[in-house]
Amino acid sequence: MKEEALAKLQILAESAKYDVSCASSGTTRKSKAGGIGSTAGWGICHSFTEDGRCVSLLKIMLTNYCIYDCAYCINRRSNDIRRATFSVDELVELTIEFYRRNYIEGLFLSSGVINNPDYTMERMVRVIKELRTTHRFNGYIHMKSIPGCSQQLVHEAGLYADRLSVNIEIPTEKNLKLLAPEKNHESVFKPMQFIQQGMIENAEERKKSRYVQRFVPAGQSTQMIVGATDESDKQILKTSDFLYNQPGMKRVYYSGFIPVNSYDSRLPALKQPPLVRENRLYQADWLLRFYEFKVDEIVDDKHPDLDLEIDPKLSWALRHPEFFPVDINKAEYRDLLRVPGIGVKSAKLIVVSRRYTRLNAQDLKKIGIVMKKAQYFITCNELSGLNTVSDTSPEYVRSLLVPKKKGQKQPDLHQMSLIFPE
Amino acid sequence: MIVFRYDKTFEGLLTAVFDAYNRNTFPVKLLSSDEIELLFVDACHTVITDPKKSGRVWKGLEKRMMPVTRNMLTYVWLSEISGCDETVFRYIRKVFDSKTSIEMNFADDDVLQVRNIAQKVNREKLRVIEFVRFQKTADGIFFAPIAPEHNVLPLTLEHFTDRFADQQWIIYDTKRDYGYFYNLKETTEITLDSDTLILEGKVNEELLDPNEQLFQRMWKSYFRSMAIKERINPKLHRQHLPVRFWKYLTEKQ
Numbered sequence A: 001m002k003e004e005a006l007a008k009l010q011i012l013a014e015s016a017k018y019d020v021s022c023a024s025s026g027t028t029r030k031s032k033a034g035g036i037g038s039t040a041g042w043g044i045c046h047s048f049t050e051d052g053r054c055v056s057l058l059k060i061m062l063t064n065y066c067i068y069d070c071a072y073c074i075n076r077r078s079n080d081i082r083r084a085t086f087s088v089d090e091l092v093e094l095t096i097e098f099y100r101r102n103y104i105e106g107l108f109l110s111s112g113v114i115n116n117p118d119y120t121m122e123r124m125v126r127v128i129k130e131l132r133t134t135h136r137f138n139g140y141i142h143m144k145s146i147p148g149c150s151q152q153l154v155h156e157a158g159l160y161a162d163r164l165s166v167n168i169e170i171p172t173e174k175n176l177k178l179l180a181p182e183k184n185h186e187s188v189f190k191p192m193q194f195i196q197q198g199m200i201e202n203a204e205e206r207k208k209s210r211y212v213q214r215f216v217p218a219g220q221s222t223q224m225i226v227g228a229t230d231e232s233d234k235q236i237l238k239t240s241d242f243l244y245n246q247p248g249m250k251r252v253y254y255s256g257f258i259p260v261n262s263y264d265s266r267l268p269a270l271k272q273p274p275l276v277r278e279n280r281l282y283q284a285d286w287l288l289r290f291y292e293f294k295v296d297e298i299v300d301d302k303h304p305d306l307d308l309e310i311d312p313k314l315s316w317a318l319r320h321p322e323f324f325p326v327d328i329n330k331a332e333y334r335d336l337l338r339v340p341g342i343g344v345k346s347a348k349l350i351v352v353s354r355r356y357t358r359l360n361a362q363d364l365k366k367i368g369i370v371m372k373k374a375q376y377f378i379t380c381n382e383l384s385g386l387n388t389v390s391d392t393s394p395e396y397v398r399s400l401l402v403p404k405k406k407g408q409k410q411p412d413l414h415q416m417s418l419i420f421p422e
Numbered sequence B: 001m002i003v004f005r006y007d008k009t010f011e012g013l014l015t016a017v018f019d020a021y022n023r024n025t026f027p028v029k030l031l032s033s034d035e036i037e038l039l040f041v042d043a044c045h046t047v048i049t050d051p052k053k054s055g056r057v058w059k060g061l062e063k064r065m066m067p068v069t070r071n072m073l074t075y076v077w078l079s080e081i082s083g084c085d086e087t088v089f090r091y092i093r094k095v096f097d098s099k100t101s102i103e104m105n106f107a108d109d110d111v112l113q114v115r116n117i118a119q120k121v122n123r124e125k126l127r128v129i130e131f132v133r134f135q136k137t138a139d140g141i142f143f144a145p146i147a148p149e150h151n152v153l154p155l156t157l158e159h160f161t162d163r164f165a166d167q168q169w170i171i172y173d174t175k176r177d178y179g180y181f182y183n184l185k186e187t188t189e190i191t192l193d194s195d196t197l198i199l200e201g202k203v204n205e206e207l208l209d210p211n212e213q214l215f216q217r218m219w220k221s222y223f224r225s226m227a228i229k230e231r232i233n234p235k236l237h238r239q240h241l242p243v244r245f246w247k248y249l250t251e252k253q
């Protein structure tokens, strides 16, 4: 490896960093004799950037030259920035050497578009093919599929990558066309369908023979930029919900818009990226995936945007005082999950522990329930529920639970547990 | 008050359980062999560690416990938290004395404690898996010094042996002065007798592979490029990346 690769690395990492989907989970692969690496199902963060994001994969671009001119992207062709291109060998060696030092879980490869989508995609596929075949690399590989590339290349990529992704970026087509006139939703949804189709066919073939190679075992993911355009949270979450209903769609990421090209008047002028909103969207996303909530319960025509002051679950609870109080010693798991202050883990603990004893407030605290919140929504043994939201009023409970503003307008991000959850 | 003395090994602790049931006297305190005698001690029994006895206790637990919860006891032991041996002792007694399984009764203090400590140790194990940084030495061995809060190296071996099967490596606990060496075939426990090999948490530069510094520089520069300045959040950064590991993290040098 030569010194000049260091300069390229700097340029191409800088260009790749705005993509937030860093997760490396979703597949488990034991190492194979003679090969290097393994993949852990739970996803490993090897470091954290100074903004607190997980560093799991070597997130890098093959090149940051691009023929397109998307308004929200730092690499758009009209930007005057330093440009570089890695050779296939350089990228392969870098990945292996970083991996051997336990810096990373694997590679996350994306790229600007050079010449045309297929030309670009073909070179990306060569990198991951080389890693998997020549070097027998068993670490994690996530590759971006280039919008508009051929089905055949998506298929080949799927044989070597654990996960493929195509970013929607802008939640509605109207706004996508506004900011990226050379793209449309079809160019995004096409490769998504190719991936989906590949996964379904592969599952069929593997039923017949276990020896058929797996096709993107960790499924696909996508990302939406939040706050670059005027979509409501309802529009965003509806899009997420639609995507999650597609087989093989594992994660939708939300990325608070960072005004990289402030000179472009199509973009809003933001002082700060909308981090609180981004965090609320992740929380809502969790409610969809793990808390058995429906989109319409989280946002509707009356409440098209998430409440920035309180989390979406508390927000739902305050709109539905009739649902409470929930009896800790009797309620079904599903209903326990609806209580603010009770998470998936503690709901499960409640269900197993109450087989032994009737639980009281003391026990709940020990189990790790946030009583500060939960007390207004439950009854248990001695806590007969004088204070609950159904006995007082949602406004009253809200006033107790909204964090007091100490001169700062936004809730303290540090207090939020789900900034980049996997 | 009855106390037992034992050699502060896990086998010794299990032997103590065996002795207690055998003599039908149960200690209130467990002391190491050289700890000073407490006041108000009525009787003191000295446990002689016996693999046969400890093996029988472990077998007995196997019958009464799920493998996951039994493993937790090892984790609690490796925590090295003071008094954790007494927690394990009380927990085992409850397992033997109860007709039904106590493993999920988190309203019981010891059961909850065991779970909480085991979780802590598990978290530290994961941190080691994440934060170990290998440095390639001139003789081709990938070397990583680290100082975990709990004694978790043994718990990480399976992971590292699987993942780095085609390179020679050493992971070394500088706090407890022991480590493991994998020679492409097997992993053995080692103690280094040189004190010039590791300086300030890093392998002595003179002993490094010629390319090592370049890769370290690349990793550092990559790490720096990744931060998005509009989102800098030092509190969150430290919460995820505890300061006590920084010394061993190439990117934090």
Ligand code: SF4
Pocket (backbone or CB within 6 Å): A066, A067, A068, A069, A070, A073, A074, A075, A076, A077, A111, A112, A113
């Ligand atoms: S195609 Fe991709 S790299 Fe090129 S300008 Fe658009 S978003 Fe940026």
